[in-house]
Amino acid sequence: MITITEPKIEKYLMKLSREADRHILEMERIAKQRDFPIVDRLVGRLLFVLTKLKNPKLIVELGSGFGYSAYWFARALEKGRVVLIDTLQDNIDYAKKTFQQARLAHKAEFRVGNAIERAKDYNNIDILFIDIDKHQYLEAVQKLLANLNDNALIIADNSLWHGRVVGKKRDRDTVGIRKFNEYLFSHRDFFTTVLPLRDGVLVAYKLS
């Protein structure tokens, strides 16, 4: 396991990134308490900026957990909506409750089930956010290519997989992430970059 970004730097950035929204703070507290994996606040802020720049009509999330990343998307949305998908009813129920309390529910749609299958119900996806099992990333993007809008953005969490991408590990998650990265970096229809925030955030811009 490799430390991707120097912890002192992360601490400095967290200190700069003050937050007053009580729902964000509560979700961060719960995540810590239950050791539930969420993209952290620094990644959340990146999602906010990317959403402002893209101004999307439709965001589809594969693997929403209890709604932390979706909350950042919804916060930044001007007119569009975000579709949350998770396999666990409990997660989606929690997200729905939070969104209702924060008066963001009108910007969201809540789905339970297999993320890739449910996502096929949507066309002209402007932002596809991927945070499911790591060996399924490549399959997810390949199966949903036709559902993307022109100039869509693919954003994938854990694209450096705790640094395992650079080692010799051959487990299916590490291999899956490596293949996913290589696929998008070498695909002629995409321009791809990975930002070494937290566990690595891949951002791929569809060129046509």
Added chain:
Amino acid sequence: MITITEPKIEKYLMKLSREADRHILEMERIAKQRDFPIVDRLVGRLLFVLTKLKNPKLIVELGSGFGYSAYWFARALEKGRVVLIDTLQDNIDYAKKTFQQARLAHKAEFRVGNAIERAKDYNNIDILFIDIDKHQYLEAVQKLLANLNDNALIIADNSLWHGRVVGKKRDRDTVGIRKFNEYLFSHRDFFTTVLPLRDGVLVAYKLS
């Protein structure tokens, strides 16, 4: 001095970021040979993605060096132009030659002089890129606030200043970068994040 991102991760990302453009490769070679500071290829790729998302009419660079970052901006531009400003005539001459050879000169304007002063000639700036002396960052953004367009993007290189921002150093460059970061993170008109790529890239989105 702190290593911001684990070098093995940077190496992995560089390997994924293959490049065929001979002008990019030549500028990277020259920078290495002369030990001339440029944003590297990973930051260049980030600038490309941000430019595609923003689709700006006008980009103004403060501190263009010999044109490496401007080249990435120009490559991504659909219809707008990028203004390069540097204090050194030699740098701007080199950039101009490169842009002409690459048939990108029609997307660029070349200026020699004090970056902040020259930049005041422009209004409705969609992307302001800052890479001048570090103690001047805060002054630059304060003096040019009125020249920014609605929803402009400020992008600043070296916003982690080799990790010195987290130490006890009190030299004017380190203090300057700290103040600049704090100013934009706490400004109510901006939503700000720093991406720990290379030496730190600050990205601030103007909310109105």
